[in-house]
Amino acid sequence: MSEEKKLPLLKVRDIHVYYGAIHAIKGISLEVNEGEIVTLIGANGAGKSTTLNTIAGLLKPRQGGIAFAGMPVEGTGASKMVYKGLSLCPEGRRIFQQMTVRENLEMGAFSRPNEETEKSMEQVYEFFPRLKEREKQIAGTLSGGEQQMLAMGRALMSKPRLMMLDEPSMGLAPILVEQIFEIIRDMNAAGTTILLVEQNAQMALSVANRAYVMETGRITMEGDADDLMHDDNVRKAYLGS
Amino acid sequence: MIFLDHLINGLSLGSIYAIIALGYTMVYGIAKMLNFAHGDVIMIGAYIAFCGLQYWGIPPVLAILLAMVFCTLLGVTIEGFAYRPLRQATSLAVLITAIGMSYLLQNIALMIWGANPKSFPTTFINGSNIRIGQLNISSATLITIVANIVIMVTLTLFTSKAKLGKAMRCVSEDRGAAELMGINVNRTISLTFAIGSALAAVAGVLLCSSYPILQPTTGSMPGIKAFTAAVFGGIGSIPGAMLGGILLGVIEIFGKAYISTELGDAIVFAVLIIVLLVKPAGLLGKPMREKV
Ligand SMILES: Nc1ncnc2c1ncn2[C@@H]1O[C@H](COP(=O)(O)OP(=O)(O)OP(=O)(O)O)[C@@H](O)[C@H]1O
Ligand SMILES: [Mg+2]
Numbered sequence: 001m002s003e004e005k006k007l008p009l010l011k012v013r014d015i016h017v018y019y020g021a022i023h024a025i026k027g028i029s030l031e032v033n034e035g036e037i038v039t040l041i042g043a044n045g046a047g048k049s050t051t052l053n054t055i056a057g058l059l060k061p062r063q064g065g066i067a068f069a070g071m072p073v074e075g076t077g078a079s080k081m082v083y084k085g086l087s088l089c090p091e092g093r094r095i096f097q098q099m100t101v102r103e104n105l106e107m108g109a110f111s112r113p114n115e116e117t118e119k120s121m122e123q124v125y126e127f128f129p130r131l132k133e134r135e136k137q138i139a140g141t142l143s144g145g146e147q148q149m150l151a152m153g154r155a156l157m158s159k160p161r162l163m164m165l166d167e168p169s170m171g172l173a174p175i176l177v178e179q180i181f182e183i184i185r186d187m188n189a190a191g192t193t194i195l196l197v198e199q200n201a202q203m204a205l206s207v208a209n210r211a212y213v214m215e216t217g218r219i220t221m222e223g224d225a226d227d228l229m230h231d232d233n234v235r236k237a238y239l240g241s
Numbered sequence: 242m243i244f245l246d247h248l249i250n251g252l253s254l255g256s257i258y259a260i261i262a263l264g265y266t267m268v269y270g271i272a273k274m275l276n277f278a279h280g281d282v283i284m285i286g287a288y289i290a291f292c293g294l295q296y297w298g299i300p301p302v303l304a305i306l307l308a309m310v311f312c313t314l315l316g317v318t319i320e321g322f323a324y325r326p327l328r329q330a331t332s333l334a335v336l337i338t339a340i341g342m343s344y345l346l347q348n349i350a351l352m353i354w355g356a357n358p359k360s361f362p363t364t365f366i367n368g369s370n371i372r373i374g375q376l377n378i379s380s381a382t383l384i385t386i387v388a389n390i391v392i393m394v395t396l397t398l399f400t401s402k403a404k405l406g407k408a409m410r411c412v413s414e415d416r417g418a419a420e421l422m423g424i425n426v427n428r429t430i431s432l433t434f435a436i437g438s439a440l441a442a443v444a445g446v447l448l449c450s451s452y453p454i455l456q457p458t459t460g461s462m463p464g465i466k467a468f469t470a471a472v473f474g475g476i477g478s479i480p481g482a483m484l485g486g487i488l489l490g491v492i493e494i495f496g497k498a499y500i501s502t503e504l505g506d507a508i509v510f511a512v513l514i515i516v517l518l519v520k521p522a523g524l525l526g527k528p529m530r531e532k533v
Contacts, residue, residue, distance in 0.1 A: 056421065057420075058417055058420065058421070077420075078417075078420040078421055079420045079421075079422075079423050079424055079425050079426065080423075082421065082422065082423035083423055087421070088421050090417070090418065090421060094415050094417070094418040094421075095418075096410070096411055096414050096415065096418065097414065098410070098414060098527070099407070099410060099411075099414075103407060106404075106407065107407060107408070107411050107419075107422045107424075108422060110404070110408065110422040110423045110424055111422070111423030114404070154422075155421075158422070158423065
């Protein structure tokens with residue numbers, strides 16, 4: 001038991017990912033421990049989304065290993081990863097635009113037994129009361145902020161052990177960004193481990209326990225989120241001061 | 242009365258187009274490909290039912306079920322062997338494969354059943370005519386229209402209520418996001434082909450019950466018309482396929498009856514072109530909106 005506790009929930013070891021001939025990820029290693037919020041920050045095109053998509057099983061690493069809950073999972077395929085307890089809230093939300101809010105949430109629970117759906121939905125509505133009000137609305141007609149909430153709620157419906165969020169604050173007004181980060185903290189407090197990719201480094205570092213900084217396919221810095229927030233290089237490059 | 246007769250005939254022919262169009266539109270919506278071999282699956286289904294009725298002497302209901310089961314397996318096999326390996330290929334490569342598959346099925350039928358047209362046994366379905374006032378509706382016509390309604394209602398319920406039906410809509414909208422939900426995309430596409438092909442078998446039997454000449458090319462023209470119907474109604478849309486199929490059948494019969502027998506098909510396509518000029522996504526097709 002105590003042995004198992006020391007194992008990280010997610011362990012990525014030296015993965016290389018290619019898009020055809022493009023070498024997008026050039027040997028990345030990272031770990032996420034149960035209960036943590038870990039953030040991955042970096043400039044546009046650094047390879048953050050590629051990293052998350054690879055962990056989620058949408059892309060296959062050409063080299064290197066990924067272990068989830070102690071089991072090797074590289075090349076498992078995204079649809080099976082959900083059943084193992086990993087959920088990705090993808091970049092650009094990618095909610096099902098033509099389905100209702102409720103249907104979107106139901107599909108989030110696709111990997112779970114049907115009897116659970118109602119209860120999970122109640123829990124999601126506690127995090128996002130707005131979604132309950134709009135239950136019957138077609139998702140494509142929601143506002144950007146509501147769509148982000150729906151994407152997060154949908155990811156939560158599979159009751160993941162690890163939830164990965166790819167730029168949840170993208171395109172949202174500052175007040176909404178605050179709200180989204182508040183919810184991330186709440187979800188974590190309720191027991192979900194979180195791996196967060198963000199452009200908004202300030203917010204991400206303030207909410208996270210640990211952080212990794214990525215540049216052009218490599219990790220260039222890692223450490224305690226507070227330390228990185230006060231690091232001169234990070235401040236210059238990502239915090240604009 | 243003659244007008245009503247034409248209308249009933251149009252509805253009946255249109256129902257057959259609609260059932261075929263459903264296969265086209267579901268496969269297009271979910272697998273994002275035009276399965277041009279779909280019309281030939283209809284022909285194979287009709288041959289299987291023909292063999293059951295003519296050679297093996299099995300009851301009509303069993304013959305139809307046999308054709309449905311056979312076509313389901315055929316559709317799933319075609320998808321698995323011919324189309325699945327091309328999932329990442331260009332749509333042109335997939336299209337050419339589908340056309341090749343269409344000819345392959347026709348040639349196989351030619352090998353097994355020969356080029357001479359078979360006359361499809363219709364007595365089983367044409368038992369008696371139904372009279373409503375002066376209207377005389379053949380039971381084949383009636384069964385066709387009823388079958389169409391039943392299929393339409395069932396499919397609509399399936400895609401709006403059943404878990405797997407909703408999964409199909411997810412795959413249709415965003416394959417990657419569907420996978421992230423835990424939906425097995427390959428299996429969902431197989432299911433789509435299974436449903437479409439089973440419907441093709443039904444359509445084959447209904448078609449040959451009304452137009453009882455069966456040969457290896459029997460599926461081609463109805464296939465193309467049904468594809469047109471699917472585009473007409475808005476490709477990817479289930480109610481669109483229904484509406485498109487029925488309108489196409491009615492327009493075709495009226496065109497032939499009141500304008501010109503020879504130009505019947507041309508009239509159908511002229512109407513299609515006009516509709517697409519006004520509504521490029523088809524009658525019920527939704528132009529995709531994206532919100533960022
Ligand atoms: N489908 C693709 N085909 C080819 N190259 C790609 C593809 N997706 C991403 N890339 C490339 O891989 C690199 C990493 O992209 P990625 O989307 O992972 O970056 P990111 O860090 O998420 O950027 P952003 O902050 O803008 O979202 C980029 O150079 C990008 O151009
Ligand atoms: Mg990204």
